[in-house]
Amino acid sequence: MYLEEIIGDVQLEDSTVECKSILNREDIVGWLKTIAGFANASGGDMYIGVEDKTNKLIGFDRKAADNERNYFNNQVSEHITPRPPIKISFLPYSVRKSERYVIKISVSESSVKPIILKYKNIPSIFMRRDGFTNGATYEEIIDMSIKSKNTQYDVLTSDVKYDPTKLSELKSYYAAQNDGKKLTDKMLRSMGFVNEDGYLSNGAVLFTDDYKGSKTEVMCSVFAGYTKGSERIVTVNRFSGNLINTIISIMDFITMRMNHSMIKLENKRVNLDSYPTRALFEGVVNAVAHRDYYLDGTQIQIDMFKDRLEISSPGGFYRGEKIGKTYDLSGVISKRRNELISNVLVACNVMEAAGTGFDKIMEEYESADEAHKPYIYSTSDHFTLVLPDLTYEEGVLDSTITILTFIPAPNGTEHDEKVLSFCYKKARKVAEIAAHLGLSDSTYLRKQVLGNLEKNGYLIKSKVSKATCYMTNPEVVEEG
Numbered sequence: 001m002y003l004e005e006i007i008g009d010v011q012l013e014d015s016t017v018e019c020k021s022i023l024n025r026e027d028i029v030g031w032l033k034t035i036a037g038f039a040n041a042s043g044g045d046m047y048i049g050v051e052d053k054t055n056k057l058i059g060f061d062r063k064a065a066d067n068e069r070n071y072f073n074n075q076v077s078e079h080i081t082p083r084p085p086i087k088i089s090f091l092p093y094s095v096r097k098s099e100r101y102v103i104k105i106s107v108s109e110s111s112v113k114p115i116i117l118k119y120k121n122i123p124s125i126f127m128r129r130d131g132f133t134n135g136a137t138y139e140e141i142i143d144m145s146i147k148s149k150n151t152q153y154d155v156l157t158s159d160v161k162y163d164p165t166k167l168s169e170l171k172s173y174y175a176a177q178n179d180g181k182k183l184t185d186k187m188l189r190s191m192g193f194v195n196e197d198g199y200l201s202n203g204a205v206l207f208t209d210d211y212k213g214s215k216t217e218v219m220c221s222v223f224a225g226y227t228k229g230s231e232r233i234v235t236v237n238r239f240s241g242n243l244i245n246t247i248i249s250i251m252d253f254i255t256m257r258m259n260h261s262m263i264k265l266e267n268k269r270v271n272l273d274s275y276p277t278r279a280l281f282e283g284v285v286n287a288v289a290h291r292d293y294y295l296d297g298t299q300i301q302i303d304m305f306k307d308r309l310e311i312s313s314p315g316g317f318y319r320g321e322k323i324g325k326t327y328d329l330s331g332v333i334s335k336r337r338n339e340l341i342s343n344v345l346v347a348c349n350v351m352e353a354a355g356t357g358f359d360k361i362m363e364e365y366e367s368a369d370e371a372h373k374p375y376i377y378s379t380s381d382h383f384t385l386v387l388p389d390l391t392y393e394e395g396v397l398d399s400t401i402t403i404l405t406f407i408p409a410p411n412g413t414e415h416d417e418k419v420l421s422f423c424y425k426k427a428r429k430v431a432e433i434a435a436h437l438g439l440s441d442s443t444y445l446r447k448q449v450l451g452n453l454e455k456n457g458y459l460i461k462s463k464v465s466k467a468t469c470y471m472t473n474p475e476v477v478e479e480g
Helices: 003-007 029-042 062-079 138-147 168-177 185-190 243-257 277-290 338-347 357-364 414-422 430-437 441-454
Strands: 017-020 044-048 085-093 097-109 116-119 121-124 128-129 132-135 157-161 199-201 216-221 234-241 261-266 268-275 300-304 310-315 375-378 382-388 460-463 467-472
Touching: 003 085, 017 029, 029 044, 029 062, 029 097, 029 116, 029 121, 029 128, 029 132, 062 085, 062 097, 062 116, 132 300, 168 243, 168 441, 185 300, 216 243, 234 243, 243 277, 243 300, 277 310, 277 338, 277 357, 277 382, 414 430, 414 441, 414 467, 430 467
Parallel strands: 017 044, 216 300
Antiparallel strands: 044 097, 085 097, 116 121, 128 132, 157 199, 216 234, 261 268, 300 310, 310 382, 375 382, 460 467
């Protein structure tokens, strides 16, 4: 039998049709690039279980067809990003009263381009043309980027069927935040949680009870000092799971480890937490809601230092300005990156529809002095909210001092971190370093502190107008 006998049409391999006898396990890229090429072009169909060139049916029995489908799904999810719109169907036919199946893979043109195939950590972009799939040209890649509709990750349709029994944690959380009200299927559908064919959106998948993927990974760390590299790590925990558990896990991690102090205020002793609960919660929810879920291999980073908490989320501000550092949180303009996820969190009463989360953070720190004011900074690949520890009297380390990452020097001293930060962007005289550290210009400073750092390559020694100066070696010590 031949393919046209079961689909009622003659199908020859062209720009929209491809046939494979079986998915080659030895040449995965060979067929994955066709899927990516279809999505980057105008879409197409791949028939698995059909002999190439002749269209003769090879087919599978029921179990083999199901295994082949699962293998296909696993490989696409692992190597192609973002996952293009794909529908999988089984075309049955009979041979000697035995039922056989051809697998039809229908790939629609992706609204987000380019679709990237990443295999063995090497990313590639393919284009389907005239029955062949080849690497996209520079002009085609530019054209794809320009014409891309910039569709948000969370609103794209997944291949996961809607099962209301797998949303118990979201529904319980919604009820707890809404005085016992129920989150109905009608409400979820109105938000775009599930489409007319019963498939969940990508964002909806992240709320399911059994989600175990890497899109929601979080790493929480506690450091003994002021930087990541110069002090020992006290604790490191990793979390992954659905978005509700992500929020709860982060909050639990921080609240269990932050300081609580009693202070005297207006002749009364009151309890003071390291971070105001409201500000902390707003920061965590903001990181989850505005994370760039297209970025695989990334994670939300929670770093607790001696003087502050840093909440970093993958992706810069969505369609917003790139800012280095600002204390004016209310002046930061950033549009929603994930409309569906944000709408669900708004419905759960943990996020403001008007986007006033940063304003609330500023309100919580309104009475704090300048050394304890929160700030935010953004780059092209992440944004970070910094909440000063209100129980740490000195406040956040002087903002003029560069935060560094480095391996502690052999026979180092407690002053190494401050010296390297102070000398990172400018050569400093010994007298300046002594004044910065609050020490005298002594043999101890020159030999045991500065001399040791120079000996181990952390400082570069020079002469300026006969005065000895030191500058941090950027090949050994990194900023950030």
